[in-house]
Amino acid sequence: MNSAEMNKVAERIAHKASALALQQQRFLADLIRIRSYTGDERAAVERTLQELRTIGCDEVWMDSAGNALGRIGNGRRVILYNAHLDTNEVADASEWPHPPLEPVIENGAMWGLGASDCKGGVATIVYGAAILKELALSGDFTLLVMGATLEEDAEGFALRSLVERDGVHPDTVVLAEATDLTLRRGQRGRCEIRVRTTGKAVHASTPHLGENAILKMMPVIAELEAMNAELPTHAIFGKGTQVVSLIEGPHTPNSVPSWCEATVDRRMMPGETMASVLASIRAAIEPLGATATIPDQPVSTHTGLRLDGPSFYPGWLLEQTHPLLAVGQATGRALWGESLPVDVWRFSTDGAYSAGAAGIPTLGFGPQEERYVHAADDQVDLAKLTKAAAFYALFPLMFVNREGDQ
């Protein structure tokens, strides 16, 4: 297709997106009504599978980790759309202007828990696929639509399971997390480190006979904090950070504590690995008699699978010149006649696995706005929801078309 033909297709897609807007909003409202905290997403997965059937996917299934999947086409290039169905938990429903699980349309936006993170994204990718089906548009691609689980607690774990356990190997991944209709090409990474000191327990009435693990931890904490001055920096992401976020010991108020464990939250630059992070921390704290490990994140799927794995979520960055970014730009230009701004995310996403661990080129685009994520005024703009579905309909055509150009 030349660019004039592509613009014509873009116009038909934009039209169809508007025609399907109410249906898309109804689906989103249904998702918001279903409580789907991490590990407990079954009802939301089933509702998504039902919608994937309704829009006419060629195949619809739930994978072993309980993700909802739909397939369109059987072409050579495999494009995976990902948005997660689990939501952040509501801390205090009385702070919400509307009850979190009762979707309301107000000021041109749909309000409700998960609207911006990430059920608006799920409705977007499902309706991108719906538009392709309705217009009978196809190409040399296989499009997989994934309503993902487990993202809030263990981003990337459900996607890892799809790839490594179920053997689905996408050539590219597009994440419908909040970008406000702009493009995202990376994120900082994060990981958890447990730092431990050990002492000798004795009765608290004779502390001189013991060794106090909490006192031993004091210089270790100071050292961990001081490390912030020398953490890796990056031209785009700025500076890495680490913070002591938890501290624990034995719950025995009348004993000298025999152990103390501090948890460190570290934000990483692309390229940092488990080995490099541990090496830097160990160099700082081992001389003080402390040890460091990266703990396993306990993860259970709603299908009863254990997916425990290291609490390590690598950062990633797609090069400015990567063709995938050009496809995203061309898709935006064909639909709206302008170049989309490109940025990186401040938060972590399923891209920690796809791009950070598996090296699959990954791009972000979504209608949701970052300011509403995990907020009591959680909402997604309805006009943006429609526009984003059009983007997801055109993207696969642009993807294979541009490859044909090369």
Ligand SMILES: [Zn+2]
């Ligand atoms: Zn999210």
